Amino acid sequence: MNLPASGRRVLVSGASRGLGRAVAQAFAANGDRVAVHYGSRAEEARATLDSLSGTGHALTGGDLADPAGAAAVVDAAAGALGGIDVLVNNAAVNERHPLAETTYEEWVAVWQRHVAVNLLATANLSHLAARRMIDGGTGGRIVNIGSRGAFRGEPDHPAYGATKAAVHALGQSLAVSLAPYGIGVASVAPGFFATERVAPRLDGPEGEAIRAQSPFGRVAEAEEVAAAVVWLASPAAEWSSGTILDLNGASYLRS
Structure with a gap:
């Protein structure tokens, strides 16, 4: 079950822009072939696909909130x-919904999303x-994008912080069950x-405080x-399975 260092087949969810685009580009630059997933931003996803180095990449759209849609994407x-x-x-959603400012109906809908x-x-x-x-017998890697907010709290985005904490816990459970x-x-x-x-936030009045x-x-x-x-997806990182890697520039240190 030897995973190659390049030439791998990689699916990146939510890759139409932002971090997903950067991840897709990094794998492509490594010599891997990438499936660029998008939910609704087909044009931006096409721009991601066109930006990838190498050949053999693909575009796949679908609604991941629908289990059948997720299956179709894979x-x-x-x-x-x-x-x-x-x-x-x-792929993720992150909507502002502080409890004191959010109606119950909005609260329920945001949490469900x-x-x-x-x-x-x-x-x-x-x-x-x-x-x-598993069926292919060649092993593989799953890397989840979590958040610092899972640990320090997200008062204006509580559902985001809570679901990212759950993603971290899910990853650790799967690390144990899938290692064999x-x-x-x-x-x-x-x-x-x-x-x-x-x-706009970084360029606006709060930008300095965010950088600080x-x-x-x-x-x-x-x-x-x-x-x-x-x-983390490389052969060299196998012994890091189960880890949650903090990438926050020492802005939040947890024990």
Whole structure:
């Protein structure tokens, strides 16, 4: 069950922009073939696909909140790539919903969306990809994108923090159960990192305070997080299975 260092078949969920795009680009630069998943941003996903170095990449769209949609995404990715060696669970929603400002109806809806996408889709994709890895007998890797907020709390985004904590716990459970099949499972827990989505916040009045969270006086670049994901998916990282790797520039230290 030897996992190659390159030439792998990689599915990245939520890869139309931001961190997902950076992760897809990093794997492609490593010589891997990538299935770029998107939910609704087909045009942006196509831009991600066009930006990838190398050949043999694929585009696959689908609603991961729907279990049948998740299955269709994995089937399409495996069909286009000839299998799946690496799954990166990146797709997520993150909506502001502080309790004191949110109606009960909005609260329920927001929690349902977060659980469906951030947690259940991660669990479903992991099952679907891992079964293919097990049946193929070649091992593989699953890397989950968690969050610093799972540990320090997210008062304005409590469902996000809670579901990311659940993703971390899921990854550790799967790391134990899938190791006999040569499948390593790990998670990263990024702090604040720069993407087009958060650019207005970084450029606005709160930008200085956000950068000051880290003693380095800056936020991460998406490429820094992507580099860690690629390493966790590498043959050299097998003994890191079960880890939750903090990537927050010492902005939050946990014991």
